[in-house]
Amino acid sequence: MDVYKSNSKNCTIELWRFIASVIIMTHHLYTTGIDSNYYIFHDGDIFVELFFLFTGFFTARHFMYNSYEDITTDQKVKTALTYSIRKFRRFFMPCAIATVFQYVLLICSREIDTLTKIKNLVSFPLDVLFLTEFYQRPLVTPLWYLSSMLITLPVVSFLMQSKNRLFHAMVSGIGIGIYYGIIIPRVFTPLSFVSCAGEDLLRAFVCLYSGCFLFETSTFISEIKLPILLKKLFPFVGNGCLLLVVLAASVGYITLFHSVCAFIAGAILILSFSRNKRTKLYDICFYLGRISLYIYIWNWGVGSLLKILCSGWDPYSIMICYYLLTFILSIITDIIVQHHH
Numbered sequence: 001m002d003v004y005k006s007n008s009k010n011c012t013i014e015l016w017r018f019i020a021s022v023i024i025m026t027h028h029l030y031t032t033g034i035d036s037n038y039y040i041f042h043d044g045d046i047f048v049e050l051f052f053l054f055t056g057f058f059t060a061r062h063f064m065y066n067s068y069e070d071i072t073t074d075q076k077v078k079t080a081l082t083y084s085i086r087k088f089r090r091f092f093m094p095c096a097i098a099t100v101f102q103y104v105l106l107i108c109s110r111e112i113d114t115l116t117k118i119k120n121l122v123s124f125p126l127d128v129l130f131l132t133e134f135y136q137r138p139l140v141t142p143l144w145y146l147s148s149m150l151i152t153l154p155v156v157s158f159l160m161q162s163k164n165r166l167f168h169a170m171v172s173g174i175g176i177g178i179y180y181g182i183i184i185p186r187v188f189t190p191l192s193f194v195s196c197a198g199e200d201l202l203r204a205f206v207c208l209y210s211g212c213f214l215f216e217t218s219t220f221i222s223e224i225k226l227p228i229l230l231k232k233l234f235p236f237v238g239n240g241c242l243l244l245v246v247l248a249a250s251v252g253y254i255t256l257f258h259s260v261c262a263f264i265a266g267a268i269l270i271l272s273f274s275r276n277k278r279t280k281l282y283d284i285c286f287y288l289g290r291i292s293l294y295i296y297i298w299n300w301g302v303g304s305l306l307k308i309l310c311s312g313w314d315p316y317s318i319m320i321c322y323y324l325l326t327f328i329l330s331i332i333t334d335i336i337v338q339h340h341h
Contacts, residue, residue, distance in 0.1 A: 009289065013054060013267070013289070016050065017051065018289055018291070018292045020048075021051075023047045023246065023249065025295055025296070025323070025326060026041040027042065027043070027044025027045050028044075029303065030303075032306045032307050032310070032322055041250055046256055046259040047249070049207050049260050052204055052207030052208050054267070055208060056211015056215075057215050059087075060212040060214075060216070064215070080155075080158040081157075087153065088150070090337055093337075098297045102304060148203070152201060156205060160209075165216055171212075173213075175205065176210060179202055210264060214264055218272045221273075222273065240266070241263075245263065291333075294333040295330045302325050302326045306318055306322055
């Protein structure tokens with residue numbers, strides 16, 4: 001239980017956050033204009049679920065040890081907002097900057113007349129206010145992330161202050177069942193509240209709350225007395241589950257629901273019995289996990305920029321520039337953020 005009470009993060013989970021960001025980044029290579037035959041992970045978008053899942057896990061862990069059941073509803077709301085603001089403080093500014101950069105870049109690169117471009121740019125504050133991109137929808141990745149987290153994280157933080165494990169299990173189970181079409185098949189398909197595919201707010205909520213289920217389950221399993229050999233074996237099996245998802249995503253043969261099930265199963269096994277030892281490897285994994293969010297924030301804009309500047313280039317040269325520039329921007333962003341915090 002000590003590993004959950006501490007503020008330390010799991011070394012293996014941090015490494016998986018980085019791996020997930022690189023896979024998502026590879027999935028977004030189409031923004032550069034490169035033909036999809038040149039790269040893999042065409043189903044890499046499923047790893048966005050992994051990001052939200054881990055965020056939900058750490059949120060649940062926080063409220064399990066830093067809140068009280070007998071506080072009033074108003075106090076719970078204030079606590080949820082305070083927690084969400086603190087979580088956003090670290091990455092809000094780079095996310096906002098990347099959003100503006102990518103929005104302007106995409107509008108200016110469209111093959112439309114100058115007057116229409118000006119109208120689209122003028123409407124940008126309204127789009128940000130709604131956080132949805134109802135009618136223009138230039139597919140700006142940071143704006144999608146911002147809209148999902150700004151709305152869902154406070155709600156999740158409020159609900160997770162309950163100490164009732166049955167309540168959390170019901171919310172997680174019902175959310176997963178509805179969203180992934182188990183309880184009511186495709187019921188939310190007609191919705192179009194945030195993105196072109198719709199459902200993104202629900203997607204963020206379900207994944208965050210699945211993190212609560214992940215926390216409750218891994219905590220319960222960690223308290224069970226099992227043979228030492230079995231405890232040491234579980235993290236290897238957990239990593240194997242996640243590696244299977246990587247393999248399936250690389251060949252384009254996996255469903256969103258099955259990937260989430262594998263994510264949850266693998267993470268439970270990793271978190272239940274893994275223990276951190278402060279080593280050089282731990283520091284490296286922690287750093288990679290820290291910059292993973294910035295990789296996610298910047299890669300779409302970098303790809304869009306290269307599509308304009310490097311048109312006609314060799315695909316592999318574009319790929320090298322894509323990865324190199326994204327990593328450089330992510331490292332610089334992390335340096336700036338760490339300096340100010």
